[in-house]
Amino acid sequence: MSARTDYLGPALRIVGVPLGIAALMLRPVGTPAAVGIVALVGVIGLLTPTSKSADVVPVRWLAVTGLGLAAFVVARVLVQAVPAPSHTWAIAGATVAAVSEEAFFRRLVYGWLASSYSGLLAVLVSAACFALVHVPAYGFISLPLNLAAGLLFGWQRWASGTWTASAVTHVAANFLQMGGVFIL
Numbered sequence: 001m002s003a004r005t006d007y008l009g010p011a012l013r014i015v016g017v018p019l020g021i022a023a024l025m026l027r028p029v030g031t032p033a034a035v036g037i038v039a040l041v042g043v044i045g046l047l048t049p050t051s052k053s054a055d056v057v058p059v060r061w062l063a064v065t066g067l068g069l070a071a072f073v074v075a076r077v078l079v080q081a082v083p084a085p086s087h088t089w090a091i092a093g094a095t096v097a098a099v100s101e102e103a104f105f106r107r108l109v110y111g112w113l114a115s116s117y118s119g120l121l122a123v124l125v126s127a128a129c130f131a132l133v134h135v136p137a138y139g140f141i142s143l144p145l146n147l148a149a150g151l152l153f154g155w156q157r158w159a160s161g162t163w164t165a166s167a168v169t170h171v172a173a174n175f176l177q178m179g180g181v182f183i184l
Helices: 003-026 032-047 058-078 088-116 119-138 140-160 164-177
Strands: none
Touching: 003 032, 003 088, 003 119, 032 088, 058 140, 058 164, 088 119, 088 140, 088 164, 119 140, 140 164
C-alpha cells in the first residue's frame, strides 16, 4: 500500500459510508435517478480501499453461493409475494441495485468492520444498515425480511471470503422477486 492509500482509505470510509447510507435512504425509488444514485454508491464501495480479502477457494465460493440461492428459492416458494415489475428497465435497475448494494455493504462496510473488529460484528452491522436503507422505500414491514437477507448476505461474505457470492445471490433474489426464471 502506498502512503497516499494509507491516508485516503480511512478518510473515504469515514465520509463514504455515512454518505452512501444517506443516499440510499433518500433515493427516489422507481426512478432513473434512483438507479444512478445506487450505482454511484456501488462505485464508492468498489473504489474505497479496504484491507485485502482472504484467498477465495472456488469450491467454497460455489457452495456458499449455492446455499444462498437455495435459501431464496425456498423462501420464494413458501412466500408467494407479489412480483415486482419485470420490464427491461426494472431488470437492469434491480441488477445494478443488487451489485452496487453488495459492493457497498459487503465489500466496503463489512470489509472495514471485519478488518478492525470482528466478522460477527461486520455481518450484524452491515445487515442492519442494509435493512434500514430499505425502510423508506418499502416501510417498516420490510425490516425483518431485509434484515434476514442482509444476515444471509453477510454470512456469505464471511464464509466465501469475498463480496461476489452475496452479489450473485442478491441479483438472483431480485430476479426471483420479479417472478423471473433464470438459468445459472
